[in-house]
Amino acid sequence: MAEEELELDRRDWIAGLEKGLRIIEAFSDAHPRLTPSTAARRTGITRTAARRYLLTLQHLGYVDSDGTHFWLTPRILRLGWSYFDSAKVPRAVQPFLQRISLELGGSAFFAVLDEDEVVFVARNGIGRVQSLGFVLGARIAANLASAGIVLLACKPPEEVDRWLTGRKFIPYTPHSYTNVEDVRSVIEKARTFGYSILEQQLEQDRRGIAVPVRTRAGVVVGAISVSLPIGNETTQQALTRALPVLREAEHALLALL
Amino acid sequence: MAEEELELDRRDWIAGLEKGLRIIEAFSDAHPRLTPSTAARRTGITRTAARRYLLTLQHLGYVDSDGTHFWLTPRILRLGWSYFDSAKVPRAVQPFLQRISLELGGSAFFAVLDEDEVVFVARNGIGRVQSLGFVLGARIAANLASAGIVLLACKPPEEVDRWLTGRKFIPYTPHSYTNVEDVRSVIEKARTFGYSILEQQLEQDRRGIAVPVRTRAGVVVGAISVSLPIGNETTQQALTRALPVLREAEHALLALL
DNA sequence: CATGGGTTGCGCGATTGTCGCGCAACAAGC
DNA sequence: GCTTGTTGCGCGACAATCGCGCAACCCATG
Incomplete structure (x- = not known):
């Protein structure tokens, strides 16, 4: 199991998904609230892109925001729950x-x-x-x-x-x-x-x-x-x-x- | 809080992220293992796209596969953990x-x-x-x-x-x-x-x-x-x-x- | 009170990443 | 055997995503 196919066809690689998940995992104990720029620094994504991903996550209800700072909502737990459920x-x-x-x-x-x-x-x-x-x-x-x-x-x-x-x-x-x-x-x-x-x-x-x-x-x-x-x-x-x-x-x- | 801004600039919307999360949430008690086509049916994404997202998730370690069927790995729990942590x-x-x-x-x-x-x-x-x-x-x-x-x-x-x-x-x-x-x-x-x-x-x-x-x-x-x-x-x-x-x-x- | 270094959001034009079609191969079921 | 469902894969085309660069903003420091 877990065969990391070393090479994955570039056509079959969804960059947006990886970046989005990186953004989610950037939240932590030490960084419970992120701004676009801190998120960018922690993930290696550009600030502009990080902001776009945060806005998307906010729109989906996975994060919430006061305009500049973003934080995770319990909605995120639905993802882990999919695992327990399955x-x-x-x-x-x-x-x-x-x-x-x-x-x-x-x-x-x-x-x-x-x-x-x-x-x-x-x-x-x-x-x-x-x-x-x-x-x-x-x-x-x-x-x-x-x-x-x-x-x-x-x-x-x-x-x-x-x-x-x-x-x-x-x-x-x-x-x-x-x-x-x-x-x-x-x-x-x-x-x-x-x-x-x-x-x-x-x-x-x-x-x-x-x-x-x-x-x-x-x-x-x-x-x-x-x-x-x-x-x-x-x-x-x-x-x-x-x-x-x-x-x-x-x-x-x-x-x- | 939770102001779903009704309209989100199309430029600021990352479609790939939303679809990827939809794919993750498609796994459930009744459907612990998904093939590209079942995942597609459950999410409304096309089969080709669903396959791409599953392959990406597999490469990232969030799902595992035997070639045709895919299932979630405990890696998924890192996402929920980000919430508890933060x-x-x-x-x-x-x-x-x-x-x-x-x-x-x-x-x-x-x-x-x-x-x-x-x-x-x-x-x-x-x-x-x-x-x-x-x-x-x-x-x-x-x-x-x-x-x-x-x-x-x-x-x-x-x-x-x-x-x-x-x-x-x-x-x-x-x-x-x-x-x-x-x-x-x-x-x-x-x-x-x-x-x-x-x-x-x-x-x-x-x-x-x-x-x-x-x-x-x-x-x-x-x-x-x-x-x-x-x-x-x-x-x-x-x-x-x-x-x-x-x-x-x-x-x-x-x-x- | 001004000045500077750090932000912030936003618009633009360009590229590249993502799209779904359609084919060929394969599997299961009358 | 043919049928009806899969599966992966290659292609060409479109648009989704990219990062730059500007202007406004906030806060601390001189």
Whole structure:
């Protein structure tokens, strides 16, 4: 899958669409409101064109404006919603996530890889990595979440090597791995055991445990993970407690997909 | 706000962007995988053009394909994420939602209006209107949720009238209002009391209570709502229990916005 | 109060990107 | 077998999109 056809016929390339999406993605935490010129600078589009795209988006209701500044409206969420609506897997796993989070007392997630990030596409549980404002569609560097590690472990080693080389690991906690070799060894452990466990990489006093989810054909479609408070539970205790529950969900899903 | 400038200079209109977004929104539950021709039929674009847009989206990584069929990838979620990332209000309300859901034992939401639908842009709580696969960005007809009613009640009456006329109310439960006058009276009650309460409109045995959230300038930016199991609590009991908690959050937010 | 560096929107003429037709190949269904 | 639906692809033509450059504007600084 994901065969980026390296060359795309210039006739089949819609420049306007790419620029428009670039404009939308130019909005962010640091830049919640954009003027035509700031949008232009952030996207590499000319100011005049950026303005045209913003006006078009405004007319479509995806952005709103006071005349000079533009900001996104919740209408934008319809686009992401198209995905949730159309992707069967996230919906299929929901009940399992609920069971897991109830049984283990943490948050359960279903996540997939997108480029070098792990994206959480389904979730259930009280807990909150909410310190980060954790919602669906959230994405972080794959090495920081157990689900990301186990998904990387499912990829061919060459690809993982390519992924690792030249990467900067920005730490989220004092325990976060910043060394390539540390990350590589975690991935390799995940490959041999078929699950991954990560402690205090993303958040203090929390550990994540993840297993891959496959179709009957063996294709990896994502990973189920659970985030647990460490408390005074040992790593081994947490594993013997959580892993059977995750495995059970994994096998039940195998029958569904 | 949201001044749809009725006429937009043809020079400032990017047709390619609109068509591309139409293509993305053409994916849905019933049509998770599209071919160029089905996409064309669903969007009113010609088949040749639809194919070009799909190929462009594929090249950008927003859709994937097996050659003939196309489907959305989680990359699409980056677009919605731009909104969550840039909208301060949803993030500002998170801690309040948490307090509310803990204190009242239900799910707390923050919602805004988009056209004739209410969109849930923040959420906290164990509960799940999960029967519907309830996630962030979810949207339903405004009359079915307490947040939607109270937001409508904040709009000028003429606009509400326009909203009500000619609308079809599709019931979600046996108790759902299907009559225009019933809905109108609920909205008017919400207008006079400054809060709304809705029982079993969206889900059986659940009631929702909502209050509007304003900036200090008085502009309505959304609504906070809580969804509670009805159990054997009377309407009056639920109100006296929940309303003070919601009002407290409302006032605390007033100071922040 | 003026001056300058940063904006803003807008009109124009030119190019290039996007259009849909129509063909050929292929697949499924009486 | 022929029919009726696909599919991708090449072409020529039109218009949609381009970026330049001007004039007005706002805000800070001297």
